[in-house]
Amino acid sequence: MRPFAYDRPTTIADAVASGAQPETAFLGGGTNLLDLMKGNISRPARLVDVTRLPGLSTIEWLQDGGVRIGALVRNSDLAHDPRFANRFPSVAEALLSGASAQLRNAATAAGNVLQRTRCQYFYDAASVCNKRDPGTGCGAIGGLTRLHAVLGWSEHCIATHPSDFCVPLVALDAVVEIEGRAGRRDVPLEALHRLPGNTPERETVLEPGDVITAIRLPAEAAAYAGNARYLKVRERTSYAFAVVSAGAALRLDQGTIVSARLALGGVALKPWRARAAEDLLAGALPGATVFRDAAALALAEARPCGDNGFKIELARRIIVRALTLAAAGTPDRVPALPASPFALAPTQEVSAHV
Amino acid sequence: MSFDIALTINGLHRVVAIDDPRITLLDLLRERLDLTGTKKGCDRGQCGACTVLVDDRRVNSCLALAVSLDGAVVTTIEGVAHGDTLHPVQAAFIENDGLQCGFCTPGQIMSAIGLIREGLAGDDPERIREGMSGNLCRCGAYAGITEAILEAQARMQLEHKGEAA
Amino acid sequence: MSDITMPNVAAIERSRHGSSIGQPVTRREGHLKVTGQAGYAADYNPPGLLHAVMAVSGISRGRVTHLDVAAAEAHPGVVKVMTPANAPKLAKSPDDKDHGFMFRMNVLQNDSVRFANQPIAVVIAETLEAATEGVALLRPRYAEEPARIGLDGSAAFALQAVGAGAPAKGGIGDIEAGLAEAATRFEATYETPAQYHNPLEPHATVAEWDGDKLVLHTPSQGLTMAQGRIAGLFGIDPANILIKSPFLGGGFGAKGLFSGPQVLGIMAARFVGRPVKLVLRREQMFGPVGHRGETRQTLRLGADSTGGLTALEHNTLTTTSFYDDFFEPAGTTSRHLYASPAIATSHEGVRADIGTPIFMRAPGEAPGSAALECAIDELAVKAGMDPLDFRLRNYAEIEPITGKPFSSKALRQCYAQGAARFGWASRPRAPRQMRDDDGLLVGWGVGTATFPAMIFPSEARAVLRVDGSARVEIGAQDMGQGAWTSLAQIAADGLGVDYDKLDLEIGSSALPTGGIAGGSAGTATAGSAIHHAAADVIKKLAALATSDERSPLFGAGNSGVVPRDGRLVRQDDESRGESYASILARAGLAEIDGKGSAGPNPSMQESYAMHSHGAVFAEVKVDPDFGQIRVTRLVGAFAAGRIINPRMVRSQYYGGMIWGVGFALHEHAAADPRSGRLMNANLAEYHVPVNADVPLIEAILVEEHDPHVNVLGLKGVGEIGITGTVGAIANAVWHATGVRARAFPITLDTLLERPGDI
Structure with a gap:
């Protein structure tokens, strides 16, 4: 790890000023940043420890029914906040399906949103990577691409965004509150992460010094509480990144879908909102056919970047299932295995039906 | 600095x-x-x-x-232990053979204590397994670990009741 | 001393009555481990300690042309950088091998790079932080040559020997004739990937030199071998080397042969003249300390109209490095598991620019039985038989190739007890017949487990004290299998003393050689030596007593007395005896000691085939749309001779079965096909099972008496668990989905191949 100057500002203004200096990184929970620093993927000369900034560690309920999640609220605290989990169950389920209990206890809301790709070539300092070292090329293309992007990728970068949290958030129109050198501004989460294009090194729309202070969910998002799920397919039962995931939420009125929210994880360099599919679902009766049509629409633009064509079909199936689960209703409690296809505990009895 | x-x-x-x-x-x-x-x-x-x-x-x-x-x-x-008296989780790890090489064991035990303190897994083994999945055990002592946590938690609840009464 | 005697059945039966053997006592070192007081190598921090961190190669093949040593040495805290330009020259080439149980090593004796993650420099600093950053500042440059990677990366070649020296070819009968007469034939190719041991404890050394004397804290599964290897490389007397390894944080074969990084730790300490700690970073565990080699196995089988095998051919292609020879002996399983008039097994090798593979938990048997158990299952289905019935139909009553009887074989009972517990009888024959309440596909599969019963040479010393306590010393190693406990139980019964009055000392090279904690032979190896050492003490004590007129045992003769609870008693009348304390006190002795040794018994090996056996039953659930798999139930029934401690043994079976889960569904080192670099060299992406992957697991300890295998009648239990499990899971996945996955690990995309249906 490169030696770094350590700064622990006590006001947001100081944090913005300190963070705007070159080669600076903000330290929150540290679960992603320290990992990157230990791998020499990130070598900041200066760390600005924002963990003591006042007022960023609370979940604040807004008068209009929305919620303001302080940037420093720990993932586990948010997921286990009864009121939050009740209003935004798919967000809680997504949080609890990510990483491990230890990491969720440390990771912050803003840090989760800003976590960087798990692309193995990005993480391997001996490989070329346009994101790490612009212009050196994409090491992943032509290599091991099984888990790479099927949407929104470019010939410069085929990585995916690893966050579970972001998937239902983006579906539910979350907004990111930012303090920067030019003052405060709001950015829809959907617009925070950038697709790679020609500049994969520019991962978000944040400017130097920008501090995420909160993530807001609007009141309307809570209207989906009764029919909101997150579903995550992975290669180990727990403690694994998504191969593909989906957050689905429905507002139903007398059996008809009034409006739908749908986003995918593990398919692109940003949490992928499927608006066309949402539009298709609005006004429809829930059912396999319309769910399949929605899934087809959501993946219409998808194309493999290597050996990952299976993810396209997998994503379609996950969408259908997530919508089916959402239509069936949010469970009273997050399942024992959050977001898992294996939601129910195995029993001693021979449970098979012939 | x-x-x-x-x-x-x-x-x-x-x-x-x-x-x-x-x-x-x-x-x-x-x-x-x-x-x-x-x-x-x-x-x-x-x-x-x-x-x-x-x-x-x-x-x-x-x-x-x-x-x-x-x-x-x-x-x-x-x-974690009080003098020679082991914490119930420590004792239960030994009793249920929730360890082999012992290298992951301190982390497993601290994680188990944290899990019990969180109070969210209850006596559901599946929630315990999920809640302990951030602790790898390459020897494969998972069954004993889960049993140990169930047992220790029950004992701690009993002791807590005893103290309250 | 020639203590390797023919096992005496009566002696075994007698010591079976001992108060310790067979008892499920808890881990003797458990208290130390649950309180954090068990001292692993890296926990040792002597005064003046420096920290060393290895720099490893970013390429798979070529040469290092530049290291920015100046930048690293300019970093505050860095003391020195050890590179091929200045590293101490070793007394002998690290590529010289005196025997097969040696790694060729890459220890800075030249600038060549033979695999990715090969050590290319060591940075030594006052702090771990400084050493770690010093490595980053080296920014190596290379002259890179194209990497040759995988089973098709270079030309295959014939082999003479595989594994630890087993013949590469072996068989009986005429395969082609057997296939020609078969009513049902089956042929398929299975692939198993490179897997890495990944004990939770990375290899670590804390090395302290005092002149030509070395004290080394490092985990080792074979202290005497390690001592000899170090002595040869550094040109010093083995007696000048003290290795302490009381606790290993797992080994699984990775700590069996002394490895390059451990040598570098010793070199670094000599280089700077201070104690040095060198701990591998997790990614460095993927290369220089061995792995399980990739295999491609092709099986051809035939069965007659009654399901009897007519031919079993098992050909293996496996990778090794370009600079050393270790070949995964995958085909050996087929030599002794099923009866067939024609069996042919062969192995070919292929070289790749990788670190040398080595023994990894159930070497050969794990990948070999994975393929064999799948192929047997596929043939059974093709022949229209229940897979368990098919296995019973082909039960080997004698070892098929050698014709030797088994020293014991309770496999039939394993099948029966396992099947009963699992509920196998209600299994529908066809696949895709079972669903659970959530609509998940359910499948059941079976696999046969097997592992040879081995023993290595070892020696032990036992001391009985006048106060009734005892001490046993042996340089055995505990890597979690329970040696601290089970060896104490054996010692206590051998000496006839209370388990709590027995001091056991293991894990140091200063003790009598304890052999190898490997090959599932650790307990047989060390336990037999202890048994003989204890017998030697008792014999001496008996000689004292029976020749002394003042003893109630006078005249009973050496063989006429037996140890019982701190006393010697007459065999013909146990009420007549004398306490050890009394015998020793009268002889004016504070203590009496004895020695014992053990090792392979050639005449027994010639007469009998010796293997542990078992049957594993697996239930999997598969999401019908996503192909995500979960092993929801595992039942294993194993017969391994005498059980010293059922609690420890059960844990060993569980561990092996969980390795089977990882083998079947998770473990896979993913090499970039161009560079050969392993892209998932970390524990987030090199998946091993987590707790949630193992919901329900059971191990049945099937009774088995073996009067031949060794003096204690015990066989190994550490590795067998993985062997049947992989096949059982793969067969269960087929039963759930109808898809035969023939490449491990079985990943969900394999099961997605039938869109909309899987």
Whole structure:
């Protein structure tokens, strides 16, 4: 790890000023940043420890029914906040399906949103990577691409965004509150992460010094509480990144879908909102056919970047299932295995039906 | 640059001079404070062997910078037993053979104590398994670990009731 | 001393009555481990300690042309950088091998790069932080040559020997004739990937030199071998080397042969003249300390109209490095598991620019039985038989190729007890017949487990004290299998003392050689030596007593007395005896000691085939749309001779079965096909099972008496668990989905191949 100057500002203004200096990184929970620093993927000369900034560690309920999640609220605290989990169950389920209990206890809301790709070539300092070292090329293309992007990728970068949290958030129109050198501004989460294009090194729309202070969910998002799920397919039962995931939420009125929210994880360099599919679902009766049509629409633009064509079909199936689960209703409690296809505990009895 | 930070480690209040901000809580414990019970299995938050409690919450000490923990209360495996009397979780690990090589064990036990403290898994083995999935055991002692936690938790609840009555 | 005697059945039966053997006592070192007081190598921090961190190669093949040593040495805290330009020259080439149980090593004796993650420099610093950053500052440059990677990366070649020296070819009968007469034939190719041991404890050394004397804290599964290897490389007397390894944080074969990084730790300490700690970073566990080699196995089988095998051919292609020889002996399983008039097994090798593979938990048997158990299952289905019936139909009553009887074989009972517990009888024959309440596909599969019963040479010393306590010393190693406990139980019964009055000392090279904690032979190896050492003590004590007129045992003769609870008693009348304390006190002795040794018994090996056996039953659930798999139930029934401690043994079976889960569904080192670099060299992406992957697991300890295998009648239990499990899971996945996955690990995309249906 490169030696770094350590700064622990006590006001947001100081944090913005300190963070705007070159080669600076903000330290929150540290679960992603320290990992990157230990791998020499990130070598900041200066760390600005924002963990003591006042007022960023609370979940604040807004008068209009929305919620303001302080940037420093720990993932586990948010997921286990009864009121939050009740209003935004798919967000809680997504949080609890990510990483491990230890990491969720440390990771912050803003840090989760800003976590960087798990692309193995990005993480391997001996490989070329346009994101790490612009212009050196994409090491992943032509290599091991099984888990790479099927949407929104470019010939410069085929990585995916690893966050579970972001998937239902983006579906539910979350907004990111930012303090920067030019003052405060709001950015829809959907617009925070950038697709790679020609500049994969520019991962978000944040400017130097920008501090995420909160993530807001609007009141309307809570209207989906009764029919909101997150579903995550992975290669180990727990403690694994998504191969593909989906957050689905429905507002139903007398059996008809009034409006739908749908986003995918593990398919692109940003949490992928499927608006066309949402539009298709609005006004429809829930059912396999319309769910399949929605899934087809959501993946219409998808194309493999290597050996990952299976993810396209997998994503379609996950969408259908997530919508089916959402239509069936949010469970009273997050399942024992959050977001898992294996939601129910195995029993001693021979449970098979012939 | 040196920082003096206040830490309460296993009930002992101490001021620790951090002469290098790169020092993680794990390396502070192991290499500077001679608290080597906490183990380094991956140093990247991927195995759970370094789990300790910081302010009563289980975290991976390999991904925590010591310098940012000023004022924290840290509990490690060395601070869990009362003298010769093992913590119920420790005793249950032995009884249920929830360990083999023992290297992941301090992290498993700290994680288990954290899990019980969180109070969310109840007596549902599946929730315990999920809640303990951040602690790899390469020897494969998972069945004993789950049993140990169920048993220790039940015993702790009984003791708690006893104290309340 | 020639203590390797023919096992005496009566002696075994007698010591079976001992108060310790067979008892499920808890781990003797458990208290130390649950309180964080068990000292692993890296926990040792002597005064003046420096920290060393290895720099490893970013390429798979070529040469290092530049290291920015100046930048690293300019970093505050860095003491020195050890590179091929300045590293101490070793007394002998690290590529010289005196025997097969040696790794060729890459220890800075030249600038060549033979695999990715090969050590290319060591940075030594006052702090771990400084050493770690020093490595980053080296910024190596290379002259890179194209990497040759995988089973098709270079030309295959014939082999003479595989594994630890087993013949590469072996068989009986005429395969082609057997296939020609078969009513049902089956042929398929299975692939198993490179897997890495990944004990939770990375290899670590704390090395302290005092002149030509070395004290080394490092985990080792074979202390005497390690001592000899170090002595040869550094040109010093083995007696000048003290290795301490009381606790290993797992080994699984990775700590069996002394490895390059451990040598580098010792070199670094000599280089700077101070104690040095070197601990591998997790990614460095993927290369220089061995792995399980990739295999491609092609099986051809035939069965007659009654399901009897007519031919079993098992050909293996496996990778090794370009600079050393270790070949995964995958085909050996087929030599002794099923009866067939024609069996042919062969192995070919292929070289790749990788670190040398080595023994990894159930070497050969794990990948070999994975393929064999799948192929047997596929043939059974093709022949229209229940897979368990098919296995019973082909039960080997004698070892098929050698014709030797088995020293014991309770496999039939394993099948029966396992099947009963699992509920196998209600299994529908066809696939895709079972669903659970959530609509998940359910499948059941079976696999046969097998592992040879081995023993290595070892020696032990036992001491009985006048106060009734005892001490046993042996340089055995505990890597979690329970040696601290089970060896103490054996010692206590051998000496006839209370388990709590027995001091056991293991894990140091200063003790009598304890052999190898490997090959599932650790307990047989060390336990037999202890048994003989204890017998030697008792014999001496008996000689004292029976020749002394003042003893109630006078005249009973050496063989006429037996140890019982701190006393010697007459065999013909146990009420007549004398306490050890009394015998020793009268002889004016504070203590009496004895020695014992053990090792392979050639005449027994010639007469009998010796293997542990078992049957594993697996239930999997598969999401019908996503192909995500979960092993929801595992039942294993194993017969391994005498059980010293059922608690420890059960844990060993569980561990092996969980390795089977990882083998079947998770473990896979993913090499970039161009560079050969392993892209998932970390524990987030090199998946091993987590707790949630193992919901329900059971191990049945099937009774088995073996009067031949060794003096204690015990066989190994550490590795067998993985062997049947992989096949059972793969067969269960087929039963759930109808898809035969023939490449491990079985990943969900394999099961997605039938869109909309899987």
